[in-house]
Amino acid sequence: MTEKPHPGDVLYDTERRAMARRKAVAPWFLMLPALVLVLVFFGVPTLFMARMSFNLHFDQRLFVQGFTFEHYVNLFSNPVFTHAIWTTVQLALMASFATVVIGYCFALLVWLKPARWRLLFIGLALCPLLISEIAIIFGWWMFFPKNGLLSYALLSSGLIHDKVSLMYTEFAAFVGLVYVTLPYCFFILLSIFDGIDKRLIEASADLGAPPLKTFAEVMLPLTWTGILVAFSQSFIWTMGTYATPSALGPDTLWTMGFLIQEQMLGKHNWPMASALAVVLVIGVAAVMFITRSLQSKQMSFHV
Structure with missing residues (x-):
């Protein structure tokens, strides 16, 4: 039978660190779908809006590409x-x-x-x-x-x-x-x-x-x-x-x-x-x- 690792063993410490990493990453995996939706439907349009604010406007056209x-x-x-x-x-x-x-x-x-x-x-x-x-x-x-x-x-x-x-x-x-x-x-x-x-x-x-x-x-x-x-x-x-x-x-x-x-x-x-x-x-x-x-x-x- 395989002995269970005991505190102080290298294997025990490795398993503890791996478990701690999994616990730290798990919430991010749960939030990943919501984060993707926010980035796609809010983040990207906000970036386009920020870029639009620096474009030019001369006449009745909606905008003219430029930077000002x-x-x-x-x-x-x-x-x-x-x-x-x-x-x-x-x-x-x-x-x-x-x-x-x-x-x-x-x-x-x-x-x-x-x-x-x-x-x-x-x-x-x-x-x-x-x-x-x-x-x-x-x-x-x-x-x-x-x-x-x-x-x-x-x-x-x-x-x-x-x-x-x-x-x-x-x-x-x-x-x-x-x-x-x-x-x-x-x-x-x-x-x-x-x-x-x-x-x-x-x-x-x-x-x-x-x-x-x-x-x-x-x-x-x-x-x-x-x-x-x-x-x-x-x-x-x-x-x-x-x-x-x-x-x-x-x-x-x-x-x-x-x-x-x-x-x-x-x-x-x-x-x-x-x-x-x-x-x-x-x-x-x-x-x-x-x-x-x-x-x-x-x-x-x-x-």
Whole structure:
């Protein structure tokens, strides 16, 4: 019979190193199909888009092969483009902050409720995901106008004395963005809450801590990573979306998404549209990098 290798033997050490290598490589093999799809359908088009942003544009032709930084210079020197960038960032920040606050409160409510209520609330949160963005926009078109549901409800309750229209305002675009991104934020935060032992709240109360102190010193540190992830996801979504702010907001609400489609379809300037898209991608990547850095610091601090 062949003797099994013992600790300290050369064969034993070789088998251990081989097993460690297999364990290290196994996750990459499992992720390989997804990585290939990402590289083929996202990586390669992104490279083509980056190359397109340096091409020339003289007349009504879509582009002319060449190399120039003119589009990036124009992007940060033309007030139209700089204002659109600032408007997009500002709207995304406000919508993301509101989404995190509402999603956090909703997730906390679902987490604290008994199990029989949980399925009902989760089904309610899934409703926006079961409807297309276009259908959601049509719904807001029936809610915000002067003869819409909101104006009728406010008039019936006596809060206003004349019909009011919030359609085609920045507030309508803000509400639409929050509504679209809220489910993603909610499920991210709920998954974080599900990993917390509810007895920690009871222990904090038993030690005499008021609810606000329990939230600040117990719940907030434990859910900080989820807040960062939810905020980054909401910010990324609202930065890149085009249909909702364009359909609900005013004509003066020029976002980066609006300018990208205008440059590509209206002015047939593909290099400028690509430059706008590249800046948008870089901004999103920067947000993801900052969020990841804050997560690492927070986790290492608590450990």
